[in-house]
Amino acid sequence: MLRTHTCGQLRSSHVGEEVTLCGWVDTYRDHSGVLFVDLRDRYGKTQVCFGPEGGSKTQELARTLRSEFVVKVTGKVAQRPEGTTNPKLATGEIEVRPTELVVLNRSETPPLQPAGMDTPGEDLRLRYRYLDLRRAAMQQTLFLRHRMIKIMRDYFDENDFVDVETPVLGRSTPEGARDYLVPSRVHEAAFYALPQSPQLYKQILMVAGYDRYVQVARCFRDEDLRADRQPEFTQLDLEMSFVDADDVIAMIDGLMVRLVKELRGIDLPTPLPRMTYDEAMERFGHDAPDLRFGMEIVDIGALAAEADFRVFSEAAQSGKRVRGINAKGAADRYSRKAIDELTDFVKQDFGAGGLVWFKVDTDGKLASPTAKLFQDELLVRIGAAMEAEPGDFLMFVADEFEVTCKALYGLRRRLCAELELYDPRELNFSWVVEFPMFAHDDETGGWTAMHHPFTAPRVQDLELLANNPAACRAQAYDLVVSGFEAGGGTVRIHDRAVQSQVFEMLGIDADTAKERFGFLLEALQFGAPPHAGIALGVDRLVMLFGGLDNIRDCIAFPKTQRATDLMTGAPGSVDPRQLRDLRIKTVK
RNA sequence: GGGGCCGUAGCUCAAUUGGUUAGAGUACCGGACUGUCGAUCCGGUGGUUGCGGGUUCGAGUCCCGUCGGCCUCGCCA
Numbered sequence A: 001m002l003r004t005h006t007c008g009q010l011r012s013s014h015v016g017e018e019v020t021l022c023g024w025v026d027t028y029r030d031h032s033g034v035l036f037v038d039l040r041d042r043y044g045k046t047q048v049c050f051g052p053e054g055g056s057k058t059q060e061l062a063r064t065l066r067s068e069f070v071v072k073v074t075g076k077v078a079q080r081p082e083g084t085t086n087p088k089l090a091t092g093e094i095e096v097r098p099t100e101l102v103v104l105n106r107s108e109t110p111p112l113q114p115a116g117m118d119t120p121g122e123d124l125r126l127r128y129r130y131l132d133l134r135r136a137a138m139q140q141t142l143f144l145r146h147r148m149i150k151i152m153r154d155y156f157d158e159n160d161f162v163d164v165e166t167p168v169l170g171r172s173t174p175e176g177a178r179d180y181l182v183p184s185r186v187h188e189a190a191f192y193a194l195p196q197s198p199q200l201y202k203q204i205l206m207v208a209g210y211d212r213y214v215q216v217a218r219c220f221r222d223e224d225l226r227a228d229r230q231p232e233f234t235q236l237d238l239e240m241s242f243v244d245a246d247d248v249i250a251m252i253d254g255l256m257v258r259l260v261k262e263l264r265g266i267d268l269p270t271p272l273p274r275m276t277y278d279e280a281m282e283r284f285g286h287d288a289p290d291l292r293f294g295m296e297i298v299d300i301g302a303l304a305a306e307a308d309f310r311v312f313s314e315a316a317q318s319g320k321r322v323r324g325i326n327a328k329g330a331a332d333r334y335s336r337k338a339i340d341e342l343t344d345f346v347k348q349d350f351g352a353g354g355l356v357w358f359k360v361d362t363d364g365k366l367a368s369p370t371a372k373l374f375q376d377e378l379l380v381r382i383g384a385a386m387e388a389e390p391g392d393f394l395m396f397v398a399d400e401f402e403v404t405c406k407a408l409y410g411l412r413r414r415l416c417a418e419l420e421l422y423d424p425r426e427l428n429f430s431w432v433v434e435f436p437m438f439a440h441d442d443e444t445g446g447w448t449a450m451h452h453p454f455t456a457p458r459v460q461d462l463e464l465l466a467n468n469p470a471a472c473r474a475q476a477y478d479l480v481v482s483g484f485e486a487g488g489g490t491v492r493i494h495d496r497a498v499q500s501q502v503f504e505m506l507g508i509d510a511d512t513a514k515e516r517f518g519f520l521l522e523a524l525q526f527g528a529p530p531h532a533g534i535a536l537g538v539d540r541l542v543m544l545f546g547g548l549d550n551i552r553d554c555i556a557f558p559k560t561q562r563a564t565d566l567m568t569g570a571p572g573s574v575d576p577r578q579l580r581d582l583r584i585k586t587v588k
Numbered sequence B: 001g002g003g004g005c006c007g008u009a010g011c012u013c014a015a016u017u018g019g020u021u022a023g024a025g026u027a028c029c030g031g032a033c034u035g036u037c038g039a040u041c042c043g044g045u046g047g048u049u050g051c052g053g054g055u056u057c058g059a060g061u062c063c064c065g066u067c068g069g070c071c072u073c074g075c076c077a
Helices: A058-060 A122-127 A134-156 A197-208 A245-264 A277-284 A312-315 A336-350 A375-384 A401-418 A494-503 A508-524 A538-546 A578-583
Strands: A018-030 A035-041 A046-051 A070-079 A094-105 A181-183 A191-195 A212-220 A232-241 A274-276 A321-327 A356-360 A393-399 A429-433 A439-441 A447-449 A475-482 A486-493 A531-537
Touching: A018 A046, A018 A094, A035 A058, A035 A070, A046 A058, A046 A070, A046 A134, A058 A094, A134 A212, A134 A232, A134 A538, A197 A212, A197 A232, A197 A508, A197 A531, A232 A245, A232 A538, A245 A429, A245 A475, A245 A486, A245 A531, A245 A538, A274 A277, A277 A401, A277 A429, A277 A439, A312 A321, A312 A393, A321 A401, A336 A401, A356 A375, A393 A401, A475 A531, A475 A538, A494 A508, A531 A538
Parallel strands: A046 A094, A274 A429
Antiparallel strands: A018 A035, A018 A070, A035 A046, A070 A094, A181 A191, A212 A232, A232 A531, A321 A393, A356 A393, A429 A475, A439 A447, A475 A486, A486 A531
16 A cells, blocks of 8 residues: 555644655645645545654645646655634644655646636546546546445345346347347347346346345436436346335335435335326426425316407317416516527427416405406406415316416426525425326327336236226336435236237237247236336436436446537447448448 | 436636626645644635537527436336
């Protein structure tokens, strides 16, 4: 070992000891007679004081040090003189007075300054990720990530889970996200697919009797990126046998309690609250509602039906929905121009016909250019339904249910950010349960699995499977943390007859089913226990616990929005010989 | 594939309605300084305003295209 201590370790109790530290030059302050260098490693910073007593040669060398040089210093730990301690540093009581300085490596002037106070542009940070990762904020996040995964592994180990690794090279299965494909050299025109999740393998492990499986698994989905979505991401994946949905939920409740306790020092009450999917869509327009603030959606369809204003009455009478939200006290925060932008927002992004809005004036009356098209008494009743008070800002969308959900969810999310209605570090946990089994497939006009094709319907909904699939609810549950889907799982079908029925609904015929995942269906015939599981998004949990607003900051080497790695240049071209081996020809 | 924001010194940003030689802080280089800790003080280097066209007497600023980063809709069982 080149060093005796780390840069975060020394205290007054070490005064007088001879120590050797290694680290990077964080900052330096040259006072001619004496010069100071803050030496940094992942443990902290220690001030090194080059005074005349250390020798002029050492001092001259120290004078050449610049940002991010890597050095080794040997010297005595000294108490700092009265009045020169630094309470901002854990090591601020002491300093090291070196008698020897070795420059282990110099550094070019870094394009971004790890010790700087400005956050560099993200493209630079990704291009020079090794410098970015030296920044304290990034180190804190990666340490948080480490601690979180450690807690998870300990927790599941204590609960008799077995960590089993599953293949990365698998086979492509239908539905779901677009696969990342890996061509086979040995088999012409055949491809492996990288796993979107270890779903099928973990079910097979249940058939194999492993009873409780867990894995921190890398997953891949070739879809467009978002602030909370990366093409490769990490799931805490688990599966349990002889359990129902409540057992899985309780197990995860316990994990959340542990995480919140150990990472935040807070006792999280359980059971975590639950809401059905239908309720979530009615109250918040989304299946992962942020419950840290109100602004719930209110349906005013019954009132709208009576309106002289035809956008409302015709919508209400034709089976569409008229719903709105109330941004409390926000009336003076939105000018006409800002409201025009909100209107464009709901039209452009969600296909809404428009936005009907009112500001509540000091008399409690609803005011807007549209207001004159309404009967006065109806406006009073609408105001009452919205619990409107002077200064409130009301917004309404009249459209198909799905459109009103998307538009009002979008508005709610946008306004809560603009109005700062919540503490970004606050964590709120809940479950959304009883998801629909099926969703309409716009392309084929048929049905598609809301979760995946192995999801079990609720027992009481079995007969709805065939005659009213839209009403059929699944034994599915999503963990929602502060408005993000932090995880989702289901009880799986272990009954061959039910499985066949679901495949039929999804338009997967027997041959296709056998071809695509016959291995699972076959396995289920050899004594499959009832089983259920869940997968949590590790990157997202780190983001939420870290109070961050994007997932890239939680990943050491993330991809850009266009799925490239600015540091390595991936994806890149390959040697023609590699393509020849794979018998792959690119076309333009 | 669609919509939006951004791109100016190594870095973070500014530059009035399109108008003089594109500025500041920091970094970097040189100098001063024995207690600083975002050190301070003095001096200096540093610019194809992402790139390519266009409009104009004149473009960092306006228009078109393009490249890159971010946000978002679609997409994400």
